[in-house]
Amino acid sequence: MGKAYNVMAATCPSRTVLHRIGARWTVFVVNALDEGPCRFGELKGHIRGITPKVLTETLRSLEADGLVSRHEYDENPPRVEYALTPLGRSLLVPLRAVRRWAEEHVPDIEAARARRPIA
Amino acid sequence: MGKAYNVMAATCPSRTVLHRIGARWTVFVVNALDEGPCRFGELKGHIRGITPKVLTETLRSLEADGLVSRHEYDENPPRVEYALTPLGRSLLVPLRAVRRWAEEHVPDIEAARARRPIA
DNA sequence: CTGGATCCAAATAGATACTG
């Protein structure tokens, strides 16, 4: 059982997976759920600047892919909690690394951009 | 000097960085350059399905951010080689992990998607 | 061979307002 899938192949299903991971807000949501289950409003507050529409879309996608679970409590006012599934937690490992890389290399990137007079 | 940057903050510059990393084809190009310098045509052949326009755009972006270097040989026919910079190689570490995750978890994702009746 | 230039289609994101 070697490498069954290869993202470099044009029609490999792993591309769809990679596409989902690379979606604009996936990294944010998955990382935000790192510390445990979270309500919709909490997520929205945590991920500054995300709109409810986009957050909903992202959560639905992650849910469809089995990365996030949604638990709706039968209460009033409504309460809904999102959490990472085991699969989602496994994805968290690389995505945490990506996040850290982004946060750690801001100066490097900015320096590189500054070095370019006009792009 | 603790955490200076936080991607969760709406205006943190790390967001721009993360955005660039998450760009559609970044993962592909960086991973394709894993094995060493590569010519334009080789990259295009390696990353099946990418169009020259998109590949060019991606390379320019990565170059502007100091992740990829471009070396133009003064030959005819023209020869241009792209390679990862040290910074790009540091990014390769997490991106390689992301790629591997995508390739390894195709069955899981597909199973999850199949579990959803309509979505 | 390495792309740049154009035009266009489609997917994605954002702003804003509103509802169960």
Add this chain to the structure above:
DNA sequence: CAGTATCTATTTGGATCCAG
């Protein structure tokens, strides 16, 4: 609180043709 509904703006991608 937890979303929907709309409408628009931006981004992205693909096709095609062309030039150094």
